[in-house]
Amino acid sequence: xxxxxPAATRLAAIPGYVNIVAxxxxxxxxxxxxxxELGGTGLQYPYDGRVLKGAVALLRQRQPGTRIILxxxxxxYPAWHRLNADAVAxxxxxxxxxxxxxxxxxxxxxxxxxxxxxxxASDRDFADIVSRLRRVLPRPAIIAVAxxxxxxxxxxxxxxxxxxxxxxxxMLNLLRGPAAADIDxxxxxxYEAGPSFKPWEAFQAYRAVWRGPLALGFHVPPxxxxxxxxxxxxxxxxxxxxxxxxxxxxxxxxxxxxMPPGQITPDNPDARTAAAAICRTLQLxxxxxxxP
Numbered sequence: 001x002x003x004x005x006p007a008a009t010r011l012a013a014i015p016g017y018v019n020i021v022a023x024x025x026x027x028x029x030x031x032x033x034x035x036x037e038l039g040g041t042g043l044q045y046p047y048d049g050r051v052l053k054g055a056v057a058l059l060r061q062r063q064p065g066t067r068i069i070l071x072x073x074x075x076x077y078p079a080w081h082r083l084n085a086d087a088v089a090x091x092x093x094x095x096x097x098x099x100x101x102x103x104x105x106x107x108x109x110x111x112x113x114x115x116x117x118x119x120x121a122s123d124r125d126f127a128d129i130v131s132r133l134r135r136v137l138p139r140p141a142i143i144a145v146a147x148x149x150x151x152x153x154x155x156x157x158x159x160x161x162x163x164x165x166x167x168x169x170x171m172l173n174l175l176r177g178p179a180a181a182d183i184d185x186x187x188x189x190x191y192e193a194g195p196s197f198k199p200w201e202a203f204q205a206y207r208a209v210w211r212g213p214l215a216l217g218f219h220v221p222p223x224x225x226x227x228x229x230x231x232x233x234x235x236x237x238x239x240x241x242x243x244x245x246x247x248x249x250x251x252x253x254x255x256x257x258x259m260p261p262g263q264i265t266p267d268n269p270d271a272r273t274a275a276a277a278i279c280r281t282l283q284l285x286x287x288x289x290x291x292p
């Protein structure tokens with residue numbers, strides 16, 4: 001049933017160890033006239049904008065250290081060529097959010113290797129998206145960027161890292177270019193890359209070009225494609241322990257609302273058990289409180 005008010009939403013009940021919450025997904029080409037009317041924004045919550053704004057405020061009251069951002073794009077909303085940056089900024093402001101997450105997933109990034117360096121047809125567009133959104137959302141607003149699993153592979157020690165895909169190296173020029181100064185957080189979508197992909201290898205490759213906050217991402221449900229390895233509870237804990245050794249490392253979990261098929265077990269975790277394992281491994285307070 002739809003939430004009848006802010007206190008009835010799952011958003012308002014998220015525990016404090018989840019210290020960045022991304023609301024997903026909004027359209028880059030959104031229409032937003034104001035008055036918390038979400039109809040043209042792409043957001044699909046079972047309640048209206050006023051309840052969503054109230055839930056954001058209640059979560060912030062309950063968990064003052066939590067930051068709430070708006071995820072834009074994703075696979076469902078690819079129309080970045082019609083980016084309405086002003087509408088994005090108005091929506092962020094009206095909802096009382098702390099910033100945005102850019103999930104730019106072009107169907108064909110056009111990446112190729114020239115002289116040992118990767119160049120992508122999408123490089124200029126990616127940098128322009130970041131810069132345009134930073135202009136309308138000056139700091140302290142957060143701008144996070146979600147990176148493809150293999151998007152830091154393809155050069156140097158990772159020139160032959162597997163798997164190879166059209167997204168190999170797609171993030172490299174963004175992260176070593178001037179637009180990187182506008183970014184506050186990078187999260188790696190370290191999933192849906194097949195059995196040869198090694199998440200920790202991806203973290204190391206990203207770290208070689210990005211010195212800021214870097215989150216290694218896991219997917220719940222754990223299996224969406226044939227032959228996709230399951231991120232078991234023990235695997236997530238092991239990867240989290242490695243990330244913990246990095247002073248600017250973190251973990252991202254996508255998503256907090258999805259449920260895996262079948263019975264919930266340590267080998268088939270849901271978001272609650274995965275989040276608890278991450279919390280305990282990072283030695284954060286309040287791990288006994290489950291996700292709503």
